[in-house]
Structures are given as structure tokens and as C-alpha cells.
Amino acid sequence: MRSERTTLIAWAFLAPALLYVLAIVAWPLVQTVILSFTDASLRKTTDWVGSANYEKIFNATFATVIVRTFIWTFFSVALKMIIGTCGAVLLNAAVPGRHLFRILIMPPWIVPMAIGIFMWGWMYNGQFGMISGLLQRFGIVDGPVAWLAYGNTAFWATIVTDVWIGVPLVTIYFLAAIQAIPKDLYEAAWTDGAGRWYRFRRITLPMMVPAIITMSMLSLIATFNSFDIIWILTQGGPNGATTTMIIDTYHTAIGSRKYGEGAARAVVICIFLSLFSLAYFRVTRRLQPEAAK
Amino acid sequence: MSTTESATDGPPPDVTAAAEEAPMPAARQATKPSRADTTALIDRYAWHELLAIYAGVFVFLFFLLAPFIEGFLVSLKPLSQLFSSPYRFIPENASFAAYVTMWESVPGFARFIFNSIFISSVATIIVLLVVVPAAYAFARFDFKGAGLVLGGFLAVNMFSGAVLIIPLFRLMRSLGILNTYAAMIVPGVAFLIPSAIWLLRTYMIRIPKELHEAAYMDGAGYLYTLRRVILPIAMPGIIVVAITTFIGAYAQQFIFALTFNSKTEFMPLPVGLFAFFGKQEVVWNELMAASFVGIAPALIVIFFLQRYLVGGLTAGAVKQ
Numbered sequence: 001m002r003s004e005r006t007t008l009i010a011w012a013f014l015a016p017a018l019l020y021v022l023a024i025v026a027w028p029l030v031q032t033v034i035l036s037f038t039d040a041s042l043r044k045t046t047d048w049v050g051s052a053n054y055e056k057i058f059n060a061t062f063a064t065v066i067v068r069t070f071i072w073t074f075f076s077v078a079l080k081m082i083i084g085t086c087g088a089v090l091l092n093a094a095v096p097g098r099h100l101f102r103i104l105i106m107p108p109w110i111v112p113m114a115i116g117i118f119m120w121g122w123m124y125n126g127q128f129g130m131i132s133g134l135l136q137r138f139g140i141v142d143g144p145v146a147w148l149a150y151g152n153t154a155f156w157a158t159i160v161t162d163v164w165i166g167v168p169l170v171t172i173y174f175l176a177a178i179q180a181i182p183k184d185l186y187e188a189a190w191t192d193g194a195g196r197w198y199r200f201r202r203i204t205l206p207m208m209v210p211a212i213i214t215m216s217m218l219s220l221i222a223t224f225n226s227f228d229i230i231w232i233l234t235q236g237g238p239n240g241a242t243t244t245m246i247i248d249t250y251h252t253a254i255g256s257r258k259y260g261e262g263a264a265r266a267v268v269i270c271i272f273l274s275l276f277s278l279a280y281f282r283v284t285r286r287l288q289p290e291a292a293k
Numbered sequence: 294m295s296t297t298e299s300a301t302d303g304p305p306p307d308v309t310a311a312a313e314e315a316p317m318p319a320a321r322q323a324t325k326p327s328r329a330d331t332t333a334l335i336d337r338y339a340w341h342e343l344l345a346i347y348a349g350v351f352v353f354l355f356f357l358l359a360p361f362i363e364g365f366l367v368s369l370k371p372l373s374q375l376f377s378s379p380y381r382f383i384p385e386n387a388s389f390a391a392y393v394t395m396w397e398s399v400p401g402f403a404r405f406i407f408n409s410i411f412i413s414s415v416a417t418i419i420v421l422l423v424v425v426p427a428a429y430a431f432a433r434f435d436f437k438g439a440g441l442v443l444g445g446f447l448a449v450n451m452f453s454g455a456v457l458i459i460p461l462f463r464l465m466r467s468l469g470i471l472n473t474y475a476a477m478i479v480p481g482v483a484f485l486i487p488s489a490i491w492l493l494r495t496y497m498i499r500i501p502k503e504l505h506e507a508a509y510m511d512g513a514g515y516l517y518t519l520r521r522v523i524l525p526i527a528m529p530g531i532i533v534v535a536i537t538t539f540i541g542a543y544a545q546q547f548i549f550a551l552t553f554n555s556k557t558e559f560m561p562l563p564v565g566l567f568a569f570f571g572k573q574e575v576v577w578n579e580l581m582a583a584s585f586v587g588i589a590p591a592l593i594v595i596f597f598l599q600r601y602l603v604g605g606l607t608a609g610a611v612k613q
Contacts, residue, residue, distance in 0.1 A: 013430035024483035028460035114563030119360035225453035
């Protein structure tokens with residue numbers, strides 16, 4: 001009797017947040033799927049077109065975009081994990097100044113994302129930017145390199161900026177994981193004469209594996225959704241070299257106002273994201289008993 | 294580093310001297326230093342290790358801070374020097390002139406900053422209004438489906454605004470709020486709610502259940518208990534949630550503001566500056582100065598509140 005009443009009250013307390021998210025996230029998600037089967041555009045009337053949108057978008061160009069998105073995401077996530085691990089190990093070292101260092105890594109993550117990206121845009125400038133300028137100074141390149149003007153360099157430049165934004169969170173998360181490793185393990189290894197590198201390889205790294213797996217899954221989802229960086233730096237150019245699925249969807253939907261076709265592209269993204277999320281939940285569930293030990 | 298080098302970070306001579314003949318590991322066992330000593334000894338670095346650590350930290354921090362350093366130096370350079378070659382890292386004739394002139398050459402700059410702060414503030418208030426009761430429900434009641442709903446909120450983080458941009462655009466249009474502040478606030482709030490719930494829930498769970506029950510026994514209703522008993526105790530947690538939500542709202546103003554608003558007078562700072570970056574004659578030193586003024590609040594917050602921020606910002610991202 002009482003439990004039924006409290007359940008009702010609990011739902012009443014939950015209702016505002018729940019309804020809000022249902023209206024702004026869940027319902028639009030359903031609508032995206034519905035729209036993907038229509039020819040919705042700026043016109044007043046909308047007709048069902050069946051699977052025509054899907055048939056239209058599944059061609060060689062779209063396949064290229066999908067492959068490009070996966071390559072972009074893979075390198076970005078991999079670099080975030082590697083740099084984040086190195087950073088966490090460095091910041092974990094018991095040296096004077098480490099508290100200051102831990103504060104200094106945070107700005108890329110905390111400041112308005114777009115403004116950090118503007119600064120990268122200037123750094124990538126061929127004529128006056130820092131990267132091209134310093135490389136010329138040290139004689140590594142002969143002339144100015146406009147990083148965002150060529151497909152290949154723009155592709156990597158956007159990855160580097162994405163890594164830059166992602167690294168602080170990854171580092172802080174890994175640092176917490178390292179600090180949670182029982183000190184006895186290190187003491188026992190040290191007593192047995194194990195060196196620093198050996199302790200890192202045989203204790204730190206294996207104990208970090210759950211954290212690395214969890215973080216790479218979360219990072220995969222966030223990176224797949226990355227929009228601001230590419231849009232501000234290249235808008236998907238030059239010549240489509242940095243057009244990922246998100247950028248492609250935005251171009252189609254907001255640039256060309258083809259809502260139906262854009263929705264079909266968004267649905268494909270959602271399918272990938274759902275698969276990633278499913279994998280994430282399964283993996284973290286399997287990792288949980290280990291983490292509890 | 295190999296195992297042979299471990300001697301350099303081993304115990305100090307006076308400790309090992311007692312068992313000189315014994316092999317190293319045995320010697321360490323024989324002396325049995327106390328726990329604190331061992332930790333201190335493990336953390337002792339040889340000079341070349343210290344050098345390697347500081348060099349590594351320098352490279353790492355340089356990567357993360359280079360854009361800010363460059364942006365700051367650019368803001369100090371006179372325009373003529375900015376476009377001269379060869380490239381100079383350190384400005385000559387550095388001046389803060391750009392910080393004065395930018396207020397005139399970036400029209401509406403003050404307005405952009407106001408818009409950013411206004412949008413973030415309203416978003417934070419709405420988030421708190423819906424999140425406080427929701428977190429209370431999760432922390433106080435054991436009800437069927439609680440885990441599912443909590444997981445559902447987490448799933449929101451899986452989708453970015455970009456994926457849902459089409460229906461959201463149509464929703465804003467049919468609500469008639471395109472090109473208003475509301476168009477930038479309403480969708481943004483939805484993506485801030487999940488992390489806020491997760492974070493506040495962890496604070497509220499720590500409040501002893503007896504407190505709720507004592508209030509309930511005294512005949513207080515749930516709303517009254519929340520308002521008069523729980524809210525005052527949870528206030529530190531609520532403040533942390535408010536700060537992280539505000540920072541999140543301030544940091545992520547881009548796609549909704551770019552898509553749902555085209556009026557210059559309502560633009561938040563990132564979109565307002567973005568519009569200028571696209572123009573032909575970009576006054577880079579003034580724009581960098583403007584960017585710095587725009588991120589200054591966030592930088593100040595980092596220095597004073599970083600301890601709370603780390604816990605707060607990771608709470609939503611990672612299940613606890």
C-alpha cells in the first residue's frame with residue numbers, strides 16, 4: 001500500500017525532468033525516423049516516399065563518408081587514449097608542482113569549445129600561424145604550409161584539434177584510475193626489486209585496462225558526434241575531405257533544407273550510435289565485478 | 294629504465310648498510326620500513342628521471358596550452374607585425390591596444406558576452422528546477438523502474454544535438470521561437486539535465502535516510518521535507534551542480550545558436566565571433582583579444598573551483 005503510494009510520489013518528482021527530456025530528445029528521435037520516410041522540405045506539404053531516401057543516399061559517396069568518419073574517429077580516439085595515458089602517468093609522478101600541472105591541463109576542456117577552435121584556426125594559418133611559422137624557422141618545411149587548405153592535412157588538423165579538446169577529460173579520468181590502484185601492489189613489487197618501467201608495465205597498465213576500455217567507448221561515442229571542430233575549421237572541406245557523417249547530415253538538412261534525406265542520414269548515425277552504446281553497456285557491466293574488487 | 298636502475302630509487306644508504314652482503318630484495322625486506330617510508334622511497338626519483346618527467350610534462354602542457362599562448366601573443370601584436378614574415382613567436386612592441394580597440398571594431402561584443410552569460414544563467418536555473426526533485430526521487434525512493442530511467446537519462450548523452458537538428462529545428466519553428474533566446478536555451482537544457490541528475494543524486498544519496506523518515510513521522514509532506522530538510526543539507530551539492538551546469542552551458546553554445554538564431558543581437562559569444570572570423574578582413578589581434586576576454590570567466594573559475602569541477606564534470610560521463 002505504502003510502497004505503491006511512494007512510487008507514485010517518486011514519479012511525480014521525476015516528471016518534470018523526464019517529460020523535458022522526452023519532449024526534446026526522445027520525441028525528436030522518433031520524428032527523425034518518421035521524417036526519413038518522407039520528402040519533407042521547406043514546402044508546406046509532405047508526402048510518404050517509402051524507402052526512397054535510403055535508396056538515394058546509399059551510394060559510393062555516402063560509403064566514402066562512412067569510411068572517412070570511422071577512420072577519423074578511430075585515430076582521434078586512439079590518440080586521446082595514448083596521450084591521455086602518458087599524461088596521467090606524468091601527472092601522477094610525485095614531483096613538486098604536480099598540483100599546478102593538474103590545473104593547467106584543464107583549459108581546453110573548460111573554455112567555450114568554439115573559441116579554442118578559433119585559436120587553432122589561427123595556428124593552422126599558413127602565412128602567419130604558429131605551426132607553419134615555427135616549422136619554417138627550424139627549417140623543417142621550405143615554404144608556408146596552409147594546413148586547412150589541403151584535404152590530407154586538413155583531415156589530420158581536425159583530428160589534432162579534436163584530440164586537444166578530448167585529452168584533459170581522458171587524462172583526469174585515467175589519473176583517478178591510477179590513484180585507485182592499491183599501493184600494496186607497488187610496495188610488494190618494489191620490495192622484490194622491480195624497477196619503475198617494470199612496475200608500470202606489470203601493475204599500472206593492466207590495472208588501468210578497465211578504465212581505458214570504458215573511456216575509449218565513451219570517447220568513441222562523443223567523437224562520432226563531433227561537429228563544432230570540423231564545422232568551424234573547414235565546414236567539411238576542402239573538397240569534402242573532412243566531411244564526416246554529422247557534417248554531411250548538417251549540410252543536407254540545414255544547408256540544402258532536404259529534411260527527409262537529412263533525416264535518413266541521421267538515422268544511419270543513430271544506428272551506429274546505438275550499437276556503440278549497446279557495446280558500452282555490455283562491456284561496462286562485464287567490467288563492474290572486477291572494478292568492485 | 295631497467296630493473297638494474299631500481300637501485301637508484303631504492304632505500305637510502307644508511308638503511309641498507311645493515312645488510313650490505315645480502316642481495317638487494319632481501320635487504321629491503323630485512324629492514325622492513327614502515328608504510329609511509331616505503332611510499333616515500335618508491336616516490337624518490339633520480340635526477341635523470343626527474344628531468345624526463347619534467348620534460349614530458351612540459352611537452353604535454355605545451356600541446357594543451359599552445360593555442361592559448363599563441364592566441365594571447367597574437368592579441369598583443371600590432372596588426373602590421375602580425376602579417377609580416379618571417380614568423381616571430383614573441384611579439385615586438387607588445388601592447389594591450391587591441392583590448393581597448395576591440396570594443397569598437399567588434400560591434401556588439403559586449404552584447405555577445407551578455408548573451409552568453411544570460412543564456413547560460415537561464416539554462417542553469419531551468420536545469421536546477423527540474424533536476425532537484427528528480428535527484429531527490431532517485432536518492433530517496435526505491436521504486437520500480439528507477440534503474441531503467443536512470444540509465445535512460447544516461448543514454449541522452451549518446452546523442453548530440455547535431456543528430457536531432459532537423460526535428461528540433463521544426464519544433465522550434467512550430468513553437469514560434471526561432472531567432473529568440475528561447476531557441477538557444479530550450480534544446481540546450483535537455484542535454485544538460487542527465488549529467489546534473491547523476492551528479493546531484495550522488496550527493497543526495499549520502500543524506501541519511503533517517504532524516505527523511507524523522508520528518509515524515511512528524512507529519513511533514515514530501516514537498517515540505519524536500520524544501521525544508523533536504524535542500525539546506527544538499528546546498529553544497531546543488532551549488533556544485535549549478536557551477537558545472539553553467540560551465541557546460543557556457544562551453545557548448547554553438548550548434549543550436551548557429552542553427553536556430555540568425556539575429557546578431559541574440560548571438561552568444563562563440564557564434565558572434567564566428568561570424569567575424571568568416572569575413573574578408575579579419576582583425577586577428579582584436580579577435581584574439583576578444584576571445585581572451587570571452588574565456589576569462591572560465592579560466593578564473595578553473596583556478597578557484599577546480600577541485601569541485603573535476604568531480605562534477607566527470608560524474609555525468611562515467612557511471613559511478
